[in-house]
Amino acid sequence: MAGRTFAEKVLGRASGKTKAKAGEIVEASPDLVMSHENTFLVNKAFSEMGLSRPWNPDRIAIVLDHRTPANTAQTAEVHSRIRKLVNEYGIKRFYDAGEGICHQLLVEERLVRPGQLVLGTDSHTTTAGAIGAFATGVGATEMAGVWATGSLWLRIPETHRVELSGHLQKGTYPKDVALRIASMIGPSGADYKCIEFNGSLIQDMPIAGRMVLCNMSVEMGAKAAIVVPDAVTREWFRGYAPPVKDMVMSDPDAAFERRIEADVSKLGPLVAGPDKVELSRSVDEFEGVGIDQAFIGTCTNGRLEDLIAAAEVLKGRKVSPSCRLIVAPASRKILVDAIDMGVAQTIISAGGTLLPPGCGPCLGSHEGVLGPGEVCISSSNRNFRGRMGSEEAVIYLASPATVAASAIEGKIADPRRFLR
Amino acid sequence: MSGKPRIWLFGDDVNTDLIIPGRYLDSYDPAHLASHAMEGANKDFAAGVTEGDIIVAGGNFGCGSSREQAVIALKRSGVQAIIARSFARIFYRNAINLGLPVVVSDTADSLFKDGDSALLEVEAGTLASLDGTKVAALDKIPNHVRVILDHGGLIPYVKAKIEKKKSGPILLKRK
Numbered sequence: 070m071a072g073r074t075f076a077e078k079v080l081g082r083a084s085g086k087t088k089a090k091a092g093e094i095v096e097a098s099p100d101l102v103m104s105h106e107n108t109f110l111v112n113k114a115f116s117e118m119g120l121s122r123p124w125n126p127d128r129i130a131i132v133l134d135h136r137t138p139a140n141t142a143q144t145a146e147v148h149s150r151i152r153k154l155v156n157e158y159g160i161k162r163f164y165d166a167g168e169g170i171c172h173q174l175l176v177e178e179r180l181v182r183p184g185q186l187v188l189g190t191d192s193h194t195t196t197a198g199a200i201g202a203f204a205t206g207v208g209a210t211e212m213a214g215v216w217a218t219g220s221l222w223l224r225i226p227e228t229h230r231v232e233l234s235g236h237l238q239k240g241t242y243p244k245d246v247a248l249r250i251a252s253m254i255g256p257s258g259a260d261y262k263c264i265e266f267n268g269s270l271i272q273d274m275p276i277a278g279r280m281v282l283c284n285m286s287v288e289m290g291a292k293a294a295i296v297v298p299d300a301v302t303r304e305w306f307r308g309y310a311p312p313v314k315d316m317v318m319s320d321p322d323a324a325f326e327r328r329i330e331a332d333v334s335k336l337g338p339l340v341a342g343p344d345k346v347e348l349s350r351s352v353d354e355f356e357g358v359g360i361d362q363a364f365i366g367t368c369t370n371g372r373l374e375d376l377i378a379a380a381e382v383l384k385g386r387k388v389s390p391s392c393r394l395i396v397a398p399a400s401r402k403i404l405v406d407a408i409d410m411g412v413a414q415t416i417i418s419a420g421g422t423l424l425p426p427g428c429g430p431c432l433g434s435h436e437g438v439l440g441p442g443e444v445c446i447s448s449s450n451r452n453f454r455g456r457m458g459s460e461e462a463v464i465y466l467a468s469p470a471t472v473a474a475s476a477i478e479g480k481i482a483d484p485r486r487f488l489r
Numbered sequence: 490m491s492g493k494p495r496i497w498l499f500g501d502d503v504n505t506d507l508i509i510p511g512r513y514l515d516s517y518d519p520a521h522l523a524s525h526a527m528e529g530a531n532k533d534f535a536a537g538v539t540e541g542d543i544i545v546a547g548g549n550f551g552c553g554s555s556r557e558q559a560v561i562a563l564k565r566s567g568v569q570a571i572i573a574r575s576f577a578r579i580f581y582r583n584a585i586n587l588g589l590p591v592v593v594s595d596t597a598d599s600l601f602k603d604g605d606s607a608l609l610e611v612e613a614g615t616l617a618s619l620d621g622t623k624v625a626a627l628d629k630i631p632n633h634v635r636v637i638l639d640h641g642g643l644i645p646y647v648k649a650k651i652e653k654k655k656s657g658p659i660l661l662k663r664k
Contacts, residue, residue: 094633110517110557118647136515143515192555192579208557208583214643218650222633256502257549261578290549292578345502432511432554453506453553455529460510 072320169400201298366397389479551580
């Protein structure tokens with residue numbers, strides 16, 4: 070009998086059908102559910118179901134991050150309603166405006182643990198796969214159904230295994246790997262699938278980089294993505310009780326629908342765009358493209374490692390007068406660490422504008438909205454037309470170092486020129 | 490269905506930022522959302538769409554964000570169903586949960602042009618031109634999804650489930 074995949078094991082356990090295979094529909098109970106500002110919509114649907122208290126407030130985490138501090142009076146009202154219901158339902162895992170981005174906090178606060186089933190009302194919930202959890206996005210009404218019943222139907226996905234080998238060259242980062250894989254798989258190549266990242270590259274990769282890979286997997290259509298848990302995963306939970314024992318992973322003889330291999334040894338910095346994530350090419354093919362805004366942050370690349378990479382490029386240099394640099398740390402802890410290490414000082418002295426922890430301008434609602442004809446290079450995950458403001462604006466995606474290098478030159482630039 | 494349903498044709502990878510951009514999401518008012526529906530993909534859609542119209546699209550429709558407002562905007566616009574080669578998974582679930590039929594068809598987007606009139610028969614599994622000369626076959630809606638659609642969406646479905654739980658088995662049969 071063939072072995073079982075990670076997805077089969079987690080969803081089998083969560084549904085009480087321990088023999089369930091890929092393709093089967095199961096009724097699964099999540100270990101943790103998360104929602105952000107759209108908790109407002111969740112609760113609206115939940116109330117319409119005629120219920121007054123969620124099935125298990127201890128399994129709910131709520132984070133205000135998309136429009137923080139409130140960008141409009143309407144948002145402020147949404148925030149205050151959410152604060153009220155958090156009190157009313159007795160939800161303890163509540164993170165108010167300024168604490169950080171939901172996907173960062175789930176991992177940073179160790180709210181998500183290996184082998185868990187996690188649902189979030191945000192497509193980038195896949196990020197938590199970095200620590201070996203099955204984490205997937207759902208809509209607001211779906212979440213209301215989970216609040217009501219404690220479960221939802223899920224189809225057990227087939228698994229695509231991505232084996233990554235080689236070492237990253239100077240100036241090349243997990244973001245470049247993610248962009249390369251996105252161009253190999255395409256925007257729907259992993260539709261409804263679970264991606265598993267494995268291989269020698271992964272063994273050296275800290276949780277921050279693993280989060281980038283799992284985060285970007287939804288741009289390939291993936292339902293969930295994990296980095297196969299290992300010693301790095303175990304180390305992440307050291308000191309956070311209970312100790313991590315057996316981590317769930319696919320059996321060696323499990324059936325993988327597809328295997329993809331990539332050697333990153335010769336990979337250099339990439340830039341993706343415009344409009345489509347899969348359109349990535351070497352940075353030198355974009356050299357000289359003028360930019361109006363450079364943005365570093367988001368659930369993809371707003372971590373301490375990212376700010377450090379940007380600061381290495383920016384140290385002793387100035388942002389071009391022809392563009393602005395905006396930096397939003399992914400959490401309060403990251404911001405504090407960046408201040409302690411002098412990284413924030415480097416960024417601000419170079420001419421960068423530091424935003425409070427949160428999603429920032431990624432989704433075009435505030436704090437750096439693009440105007441018609443403007444060009445932005447961003448460390449985020451989506452370059453869809455109109456996402457960051459005007460439909461006549463253009464967005465390119467790249468690593469934080471490439472974004473920083475571009476900010477110095479006022480046009481898309483190779484970060485390797487600025488790294489010693 | 491009154492009038493002749495018009496087909497609004499779209500290509501591959503229509504993402505949620507094209508369906509309803511983030512800059513309109515401060516408000517949860519369905520009418521507001523509908524007034525900007527599909528703005529990034531077809532500027533004439535929001536003003537031109539009428540009750541009962543049908544969206545026909547290529548692959549990966551609704552990719553991107555989990556924002557349910559994308560479905561709210563289309564449903565409030567009067568769209569009766571979306572027929573596509575494939576759907577991004579969160580959008581698909583959102584549509585079912587809000588009672589908007591989403592049906593897979595390998596041929597609809599190549600058989601029909603934007604602006605065509607057509608008749609949709611979800612039960613029979615066909616999208617046909619008014620003169621019957623063009624017929625696109627539709628995939629069957631899976632049963633576990635169908636039961637939610639039949640109730641009109643997840644809210645009425647869960648309500649029924651809770652009612653049923655009080656009196657008997659949890660699993661609901663199709664109506």
